[in-house]
Amino acid sequence: MPNRLPADERRAQLVGAALELAEGGGVGAVTVRAVAEKAGVSLGVVHYCFDSKEALVVAMANAVVGELAGAMHAAFDVPEDTQQTGGVDCLRSMLHTGLRSMWSAIESTPGLQTLTYEITAYSLRQRTDGSPASGDIAVEQYRLMDEQARLFLDTCAERCDVEWSLPTSTLARLSLSVLDGVVLRWLVDRDGDAATTELGVVADIIATRAVERS
Known part of the structure; x- marks a missing residue:
């Protein structure tokens, strides 16, 4: 079970994982499942932090x-x-x-x-x-x-x-x-x-x- 992190830290972790995926395979490579696997968390954790792929892409752009x-x-x-x-x-x-x-x-x-x-x-x-x-x-x-x-x-x-x-x-x-x-x-x-x-x-x-x- 992944360690519990404050919400801001967890979001930053997921954005970092998404950026790594996107750098290698483009925005198309950023899926909820791929980000969860990259960050070592459950799908539910990703859905809890970002209600859609679009919200995650916005966070990536902001980063x-x-x-x-x-x-x-x-x-x-x-x-x-x-x-x-x-x-x-x-x-x-x-x-x-x-x-x-x-x-x-x-x-x-x-x-x-x-x-x-x-x-x-x-x-x-x-x-x-x-x-x-x-x-x-x-x-x-x-x-x-x-x-x-x-x-x-x-x-x-x-x-x-x-x-x-x-x-x-x-x-x-x-x-x-x-x-x-x-x-x-x-x-x-x-x-x-x-x-x-x-x-x-x-x-x-x-x-x-x-x-x-x-």
């Missing part, structure tokens, strides 16, 4: 987004006394640091990154087939990504005492759209040097939308 967000927020761990005093140059530096941290996490987990696109495609395909609940997976995935991007951009601006010339929501959406393309292209050609250069250009472009606070 991946959270991991990337954590990597980007490593930019905030720079000691205060080593940061520039402020202004657009400070902001540009923080953007470069954040994107480099994020890229390090992406480059070390290509299977996981491929999975994020597969989760999106799975969700949209299910919605086309008449399952709106499954279609909401992609909506929730991008909602969380937008939220994390806005937090990152707002924190950078606050740290460097600048403000954005566009609504942060618009800038976050645009930035994520560009980053999506960079990551997808890298998954195709695995040209890390090109991706690193492109991310630097992205950081510089984003920085042009910041102005000194009056």
Whole structure:
């Protein structure tokens, strides 16, 4: 009989098992039975934690987004006394640091990154087939990504005492759209040097939308 774990720990365990299955065989490999066997628990335990496969896929998407967000927020761990005093140059530096941290996490987990696109495609395909609940997976995935991007951009601006010339929501959406393309292209050609250069250009472009606070 499996050890009893707090609900949050059990859910995290099951999400980890589902991600391992999906990295090897795609979203199609994630079934309640397969996750239960991978985690060494009963089917009832999985059903208790997740009322449907769709709920489990949402949790998987959130876990991946959270991991990337954590990597980007490593930019905030720079000691205060080593940061520039402020202004657009400070902001540009923080953007470069954040994107480099994020890229390090992406480059070390290509299977996981491929999975994020597969989760999106799975969700949209299910919605086309008449399952709106499954279609909401992609909506929730991008909602969380937008939220994390806005937090990152707002924190950078606050740290460097600048403000954005566009609504942060618009800038976050645009930035994520560009980053999506960079990551997808890298998954195709695995040209890390090109991706690193492109991310630097992205950081510089984003920085042009910041102005000194009056």
